[in-house]
Amino acid sequence: MVRRVWREDFRIIGYYTGLITIGVGLLMLVPMVTSLVFREWASAMDFGLSIILTLLVGYLLALVSRTRNTPGLTHAMVIAAASWLVAMVLSAVPYTLSGHSLSLLDACFDTMSGYTTTGLFLLQDLDHVSQGLNMWRHLLTYVGGQGIVVLALTFLIGSTGGGYKLMVGEGKDEKLVPNVRHIAVQIWRISLIYLVIGTGVLGILAITGGMKPQLAFFHGAYIFMSAWSTGGFAPYSQNMLYYHSLPMETVSMVFMVLGSFNFALHYAVWTGNRREILHNVEIVSFTITVLTTFSLTCVALMQRGVYPNAVALFRRGFFQLISAHTTTGQSSIYARTFVREWGPLGMLALTVAMAIGASAASTGGGFKGMRMGIIFKGIVTDIRKLLSPERAIVVGHYHHIRDNTLTDATVKSAAVIVVLYVLIYVVGAVVGMVYGYPMADAFFESVSAGSNTGLSCGVTQATMPTLLKIVYIVEMWMGRLEFLSVFTLFGFIAASFRSLRRQKVAA
Amino acid sequence: MKRCAAACVAATTLLLVLVPGHTLAEQPPLVTTTDLVEQSASWDGKIVSFKGEVLEDVLARSDGTWMNLSDGNNSAMGVFVPKAVAMPAISWTEDYRTIGDTVLVTGVFHRACVEHQGETDIHALSVVVVRQGSTKDNPVQRDRVVWLIVLALALAVVMWFYYHKPSENWGTHGNP
Numbered sequence: 001m002v003r004r005v006w007r008e009d010f011r012i013i014g015y016y017t018g019l020i021t022i023g024v025g026l027l028m029l030v031p032m033v034t035s036l037v038f039r040e041w042a043s044a045m046d047f048g049l050s051i052i053l054t055l056l057v058g059y060l061l062a063l064v065s066r067t068r069n070t071p072g073l074t075h076a077m078v079i080a081a082a083s084w085l086v087a088m089v090l091s092a093v094p095y096t097l098s099g100h101s102l103s104l105l106d107a108c109f110d111t112m113s114g115y116t117t118t119g120l121f122l123l124q125d126l127d128h129v130s131q132g133l134n135m136w137r138h139l140l141t142y143v144g145g146q147g148i149v150v151l152a153l154t155f156l157i158g159s160t161g162g163g164y165k166l167m168v169g170e171g172k173d174e175k176l177v178p179n180v181r182h183i184a185v186q187i188w189r190i191s192l193i194y195l196v197i198g199t200g201v202l203g204i205l206a207i208t209g210g211m212k213p214q215l216a217f218f219h220g221a222y223i224f225m226s227a228w229s230t231g232g233f234a235p236y237s238q239n240m241l242y243y244h245s246l247p248m249e250t251v252s253m254v255f256m257v258l259g260s261f262n263f264a265l266h267y268a269v270w271t272g273n274r275r276e277i278l279h280n281v282e283i284v285s286f287t288i289t290v291l292t293t294f295s296l297t298c299v300a301l302m303q304r305g306v307y308p309n310a311v312a313l314f315r316r317g318f319f320q321l322i323s324a325h326t327t328t329g330q331s332s333i334y335a336r337t338f339v340r341e342w343g344p345l346g347m348l349a350l351t352v353a354m355a356i357g358a359s360a361a362s363t364g365g366g367f368k369g370m371r372m373g374i375i376f377k378g379i380v381t382d383i384r385k386l387l388s389p390e391r392a393i394v395v396g397h398y399h400h401i402r403d404n405t406l407t408d409a410t411v412k413s414a415a416v417i418v419v420l421y422v423l424i425y426v427v428g429a430v431v432g433m434v435y436g437y438p439m440a441d442a443f444f445e446s447v448s449a450g451s452n453t454g455l456s457c458g459v460t461q462a463t464m465p466t467l468l469k470i471v472y473i474v475e476m477w478m479g480r481l482e483f484l485s486v487f488t489l490f491g492f493i494a495a496s497f498r499s500l501r502r503q504k505v506a507a
Numbered sequence: 508m509k510r511c512a513a514a515c516v517a518a519t520t521l522l523l524v525l526v527p528g529h530t531l532a533e534q535p536p537l538v539t540t541t542d543l544v545e546q547s548a549s550w551d552g553k554i555v556s557f558k559g560e561v562l563e564d565v566l567a568r569s570d571g572t573w574m575n576l577s578d579g580n581n582s583a584m585g586v587f588v589p590k591a592v593a594m595p596a597i598s599w600t601e602d603y604r605t606i607g608d609t610v611l612v613t614g615v616f617h618r619a620c621v622e623h624q625g626e627t628d629i630h631a632l633s634v635v636v637v638r639q640g641s642t643k644d645n646p647v648q649r650d651r652v653v654w655l656i657v658l659a660l661a662l663a664v665v666m667w668f669y670y671h672k673p674s675e676n677w678g679t680h681g682n683p
Contacts, residue, residue: 041645045655210566
């Protein structure tokens with residue numbers, strides 16, 4: 001039985017969504033300052049306007065629904081899902097004001113793509129956008145990777161009783177330390193340390209590659225944020241091709257892999273448990289699936305003779321595969337090269353890699369290595385049970401930070417989420433095919449959106465059908481929040497209408 | 508009518524005399540990024556002409572220079588100019604506040620370049636600046652300034668209520 005929805009429920013949801021919105025408004029200060037530094041006055045004005053509008057909405061929400069009650073699990077789920085939608089719309093204002101988005105829907109597509117660390121974009125004339133807007137695009141992926149709620153928890157909300165539930169609603173369900181604010185702080189500490197290292201290394205490589213020093217470190221920061229957050233954006237439309245640099249691609253690939261690892265794994269390694277790298281189920285799963293899908297990619301590329309030698313095949317093929325598997329979406333080839341040269345088998349290999357995706361509680365998307373490992377171990381345990389004497393008790397285990405017992409409930413819950421992912425992949429692909437896109441292209445793009453990867457084979461363009469844009473936005477949103485909070489939001493809306501009807505009948 | 512025909516014949520003759528024959532005969536086809544990516548196999552290894560705006564960074568390397576040329580909306584191609592090829596002075600490169608020089612490159616297109624580990628690029632044989640870049644106006648719009656002031660005033664009022672007038676019944680509601 002679904003419980004009734006009370007006014008206080010709306011207060012709690014409104015209040016916390018308001019606080020998160022204020023956080024988004026404050027975040028826009030970074031691109032505004034960037035624009036001021038580069039003397040991009042019109043762009044700075046756009047961000048100023050956007051900041052004030054976002055803060056106004058946030059403070060209004062917080063004011064009218066102010067409460068001291070803390071969120072329960074249902075509220076937390078609804079807050080997470082709703083705040084992502086509010087953030088998507090308000091963060092799209094600078095895009096719209098810049099004139100580089102053809103419509104608010106296109107701008108929302110780009111911001112949802114940014115927050116969900118997808119990396120698909122509909123922005124027009126990307127090669128001529130301001131540094132401020134470029135900073136905003138990459139900051140969205142950086143914050144989205146860590147989680148908007150995690151950011152709000154760190155700086156605005158504090159150690160509320162419902163804090164951990166809020167993080168769970170956003171897909172960050174690893175309890176690194178007992179205090180929720182400290183979990184958020186740990187996540188940000190890890191990310192910020194990597195930001196400094198990544199920006200420095202990539203900036204220096206950019207300078208040695210011939211870039212202007214004053215811009216090199218900005219590019220370093222952009223590419224780091226894109227890689228670490230498994231976002232996939234880049235400041236220019238050629239993406240990684242712009243730099244013509246093997247060292248930058250290599251370093252970026254390292255950060256993609258690091259970003260795709262579970263925060264709990266990072267925390268374990270940082271606190272001295274280095275052996276965890278060798279035993280963690282997600283690392284084992286990631287290694288196996290990378291080797292499998294890369295083998296498939298090599299077969300496809302060699303069959304068609306796409307690259308002239310093994311070095312070229314490895315540089316292009318492995319980079320694209322890692323980019324797909326970590327759900328980053330950075331690219332060192334043109335989008336249409338997938339269709340024109342890689343062919344169906346090459347695209348299939350990348351589609352499978354994207355679908356599997358990164359680790360749980362990471363910045364990445366997809367099924368997640370943890371679920372793949374659990375399902376695989378579940379199958380193995382079932383086979384062992386069948387082969388063992390009837391009286392034997394067969395128990396499966398998997399290693400994640402500690403040895404965990406594999407229960408039927410764990411396997412079922414992993415399988416349910418995987419089925420839901422498959423469902424959104426198929427729905428997106430079917431809509432694409434209805435609009436006339438070839439099956440391989442439609443699946444590639446749909447899986448890319450649903451797994452928050454962002455590689456494109458050319459389907460995602462401003463001219464694509466409106467419905468397809470909306471479907472991809474929903475796929476990105478659901479895929480990033482891992483369904484439950486989105487379903488809870490839908491259920492909450494339905495329950496609200498039911499409660500309203502009951503009130504009317506009673507009156 | 509006769510005068511007109513005579514003028515045409517004279518003009519054509521003059522053109523044939525002034526323009527060297529090999530220029531007309533060997534001018535490689537002008538292609539776009541879309542042409543090269545969509546029909547990469549058919550252009551592979553051929554000499555092409557490519558025209559585009561020089562993007563922000565001209566990347567000087569030990570063996571040559573990389574330029575990225577934008578030839579349309581989200582469409583650009585990497586051009587490698589080897590040390591042996593004369594590189595003209597690029598005065599303007601693309602920026603938010605500038606339009607980069609437009610250059611015409613004649614070079615060999617590589618679908619998957621051996622020298623650059625599979626990169627899709629053009630190796631230039633000649634580079635000519637065909638149009639100088641310029642500054643670009645990005646004026647602050649006055650109506651946005653007005654909106655900024657109006658919204659800022661509204662925000663100040665809301666923030667005043669939020670921080671100075673906590674509602675008396677704040678937190679007295681029961682947990683649902």
